[in-house]
Amino acid sequence: MTSHRPAERWQQAQASFGKVLLNEARLAWRTPRGLIFGVGLPAVLVVIFGELPKDQVRKSSLGGLTRFSVELPVLIAFVIAIMALYSLPVPLASYREQGILRRLAATPARPSWVLAAQVVVNLVFALAGLLIVVVVGAAAFGASAPDSLGGFVVAIALSVAALFAIGLAIAALAGSAAAAHGIGVALLLPLMFFAGLWLPRQEMTAWLQHVSDYSPLGAASQAMQVAIQGTFPAAALLLTLAAYAAVFGFLAARYFRWE
Numbered sequence: 001m002t003s004h005r006p007a008e009r010w011q012q013a014q015a016s017f018g019k020v021l022l023n024e025a026r027l028a029w030r031t032p033r034g035l036i037f038g039v040g041l042p043a044v045l046v047v048i049f050g051e052l053p054k055d056q057v058r059k060s061s062l063g064g065l066t067r068f069s070v071e072l073p074v075l076i077a078f079v080i081a082i083m084a085l086y087s088l089p090v091p092l093a094s095y096r097e098q099g100i101l102r103r104l105a106a107t108p109a110r111p112s113w114v115l116a117a118q119v120v121v122n123l124v125f126a127l128a129g130l131l132i133v134v135v136v137g138a139a140a141f142g143a144s145a146p147d148s149l150g151g152f153v154v155a156i157a158l159s160v161a162a163l164f165a166i167g168l169a170i171a172a173l174a175g176s177a178a179a180a181h182g183i184g185v186a187l188l189l190p191l192m193f194f195a196g197l198w199l200p201r202q203e204m205t206a207w208l209q210h211v212s213d214y215s216p217l218g219a220a221s222q223a224m225q226v227a228i229q230g231t232f233p234a235a236a237l238l239l240t241l242a243a244y245a246a247v248f249g250f251l252a253a254r255y256f257r258w259e
Contacts, residue, residue: 017113024117028125033090038083038125042075043132049075050141062202069144070200072137073224077159077195077217079129083122084163085184085191089170092118094177096257115256119164126160147230155223155233155241162216162244168252194218213237216244 029035049071050056056066095101095114137143146152167184174180193199194208195217201209212218219240223233 017116020113021117021120024114024121027091028121033087035125038079038087038122039129039132041082042079042129043136045078046072046075046133046136047140050137056141062200067200068137068141069228070196070202070225072133072143073221073228074192074195074197074217075133075137076130076156076224077221078192078197079133080126080156080159080163080220081188081191081195081217083126083129084160084167085170085188086181087125088118088122088164088167089174089180089184090177092168092171093174093180096171097176115168119168122167123160123164130156144228146224146228148227148232151227151232152224154238155220155227158238158241158245159216159220159223162220162241162248165245165248165252166216168256169248172252172254172256191215191217195221214240216241219244 049068052068054067056068058064058066062070092115101114134143134145138145166187170180170183170187174183194212194215195201196204196212201212201218201222204212213222213236219237223237223241226233226237
């Protein structure tokens with residue numbers, strides 16, 4: 001009978017985590033921050049950019065690509081970033097601010113399960129938004145499917161790891177939901193510039209390109225762009241993303257407070 005206890009405890013833990021995950025998913029649906037900004041907004045942007053005639057013209061300054069082809073991986077990076085830097089840290093900081101995480105410590109549900117559930121929910125929204133951008137871009141506006149599928153998957157995985165680690169670090173260091181919101185927005189705007197949302201990386205000056213390649217969103221969008229064009233992303237881009245994941249993951253684990 002003793003031999004069955006670890007298995008029973010594991011099953012009970014799975015059931016408890018499933019309830020926490022379902023509850024967080026319901027809350028996310030009722031307050032659709034991720035649905036609006038992580039899925040709806042990118043879908044609108046890909047249609048707007050795809051419908052602009054000037055974005056469908058091939059330009060020598062972009063290496064013979066259209067502006068839309070250059071913007072597509074930037075929009076994918078934007079989907080991941082908005083979920084990681086905005087949708088993820090705000091509720092976690094709010095839960096700590098309201099004492100919810102502290103009260104959970106007195107229940108069978110572990111506070112860490114809430115954190116894990118938030119990561120899962122926001123990751124699902126990010127992947128849904130990513131899929132919409134890729135499918136709409138390819139089906140409606142002729143965007144190319146990734147020629148290096150393996151490189152594209154690796155670039156996506158490391159981009160998620162890096163940006164979600166930054167989001168968790170924001171949740172760890174922010175003293176309130178308002179602070180987490182402000183930090184996320186303050187980071188998102190300059191990072192999107194270096195990703196090439198307003199000015200394509202190919203048209204940046206040399207030093208801006210260098211900064212872009214070593215910024216999290218710049219490395220992410222560039223790694224995806226290279227994979228779409230058929231080449232496995234350069235090690236420097238992937239190592240940059242891995243470094244962000246490791247450093248900010250360590251900071252999140254080191255400084256996250258449950259109360």
